[in-house]
Amino acid sequence: MGFCNEVGVIANPSESVGVLNDATEKVIRPFLEKWPTPQDLLAADPEDIKGVIFPLGFGTRRAATLLKLAEAYIKDGWTDARQLPGVGEYAGRAYDIFCRGIIGDEPPRDHALVDYWRWLMHHQNASE
Numbered sequence: 001m002g003f004c005n006e007v008g009v010i011a012n013p014s015e016s017v018g019v020l021n022d023a024t025e026k027v028i029r030p031f032l033e034k035w036p037t038p039q040d041l042l043a044a045d046p047e048d049i050k051g052v053i054f055p056l057g058f059g060t061r062r063a064a065t066l067l068k069l070a071e072a073y074i075k076d077g078w079t080d081a082r083q084l085p086g087v088g089e090y091a092g093r094a095y096d097i098f099c100r101g102i103i104g105d106e107p108p109r110d111h112a113l114v115d116y117w118r119w120l121m122h123h124q125n126a127s128e
Contacts, residue, residue: 023055023056024056026055027052027053027055027056030052031052031053034048034052035049038069038070038071038073038074039070039074041066041067041070042067042070042071042074046063046064046067049063049066049067050062050063053066065085065086066086068085068086069084069085069086069087072084072085080092081095081096089108089109090108090109090110090113093108093109093110093113094113097113097116097117097120103117103120103121103124104117
C-alpha cells in the first residue's frame with residue numbers, strides 16, 4: 001500500500017483523504033513534524049502539545065486524549081484502531097483503508113471516505 005503514517009491517519013484521518021480545513025491544516029503538519037512518533041509525543045510536555053493544537057479548541061482535553069492514544073498505540077494487544085482512546089468509526093475506517101489495505105464490502109459513512117472507497121472499488125473491480 002505504500003507509506004502510511006499510522007499515527008497521522010488516526011490523529012487526523014481528514015488529511016488522508018485530502019480534506020483539511022484551515023485550522024486543521026495549520027496544526028497537523030507542525031504537530032507531526034514536532035512529534036512524528038508516539039514515543040516522541042509521550043516525551044512531550046503537555047503544555048507544548050496544547051500550544052500546538054490550541055487553534056482546534058479543547059486543547060487540554062485533546063492533549064490528554066492524544067497522550068492516552070500514544071500510550072495505548074505503542075502497547076501490544078490492540079488489533080483494531082477503534083480500540084484506541086479517541087478513535088471512532090471515521091478514524092478507524094481510515095486506518096483500515098490507508099494503513100491496513102482493508103477496503104471492506106460496505107461503504108464508509110463519511111462522504112470523503114466514501115468517495116475514496118468508491119474509487120478503490122472501481123479500480124479493484126477493473127483490475128479483476
